[in-house]
Amino acid sequence: MITKNNINKNHAMLMVLCVLIAVSVLSVNMLNHIAPLLLLNNSDYLSVFETSQLHSFSMFFLELHSYGYLIAQIFFGLWLFPLGYLVYKSGFIPKMIGILLMLGCFGYLIDFFISSLYPNSLSLISLIVTVPADLGEFSLCLWLLIVGVKIKEHGKKS
Numbered sequence: 001m002i003t004k005n006n007i008n009k010n011h012a013m014l015m016v017l018c019v020l021i022a023v024s025v026l027s028v029n030m031l032n033h034i035a036p037l038l039l040l041n042n043s044d045y046l047s048v049f050e051t052s053q054l055h056s057f058s059m060f061f062l063e064l065h066s067y068g069y070l071i072a073q074i075f076f077g078l079w080l081f082p083l084g085y086l087v088y089k090s091g092f093i094p095k096m097i098g099i100l101l102m103l104g105c106f107g108y109l110i111d112f113f114i115s116s117l118y119p120n121s122l123s124l125i126s127l128i129v130t131v132p133a134d135l136g137e138f139s140l141c142l143w144l145l146i147v148g149v150k151i152k153e154h155g156k157k158s
Contacts, residue, residue: 011082011085012086015082015083018075018078018079019079021075022072022073022075022076023072025068025071025075026069026072028068029068029069029071030065032061032062032064032065032068033062033065035061036057036061036062039057039061040055040058070112070115070116073108073111073112074109074112076108077104077106077107077108077109077111077112078105078108080102080104080105080133080136080137081101083101083140084097084098084099084100084101084103084104084105086098087101087140088102093140093143094139094143096139097136097139097140097143098136099136100132100139101133101136101137101140103133103136104130104132104133104134104135104136107129107130107132107133108130108133111129114126114129
């Protein structure tokens, strides 16, 4: 069991901050998915553009969405390190899950840099470097669903 004193508040706040940034970036980035729909809905104000121009604009926004997702991936990777550290130190979830989560942080960052530097690189590299994150996140979810969490108050016997 875990006591409330085993949890590092600063690491937890860093984790939440990274997730908030990632979710904010993804939320704004969803506008790039909506833009092609607006461009292709045959509104009167778009009649000044030719069809080929509208198609080009639509593809631009769809490609822009993939870059926005890539930016959010930085913060989705960064949040895994404090989460993994908290899991590792907690003592109520297997340390291996915490290690996988921390490795997953670096996997996401490596994937970001490879995708940024070599945009036409093979997606196989992306699959390989993100395996620890996938294993860690799924393992954590399964552990919490199957085993669960029991928190012991400091100074109380269970």
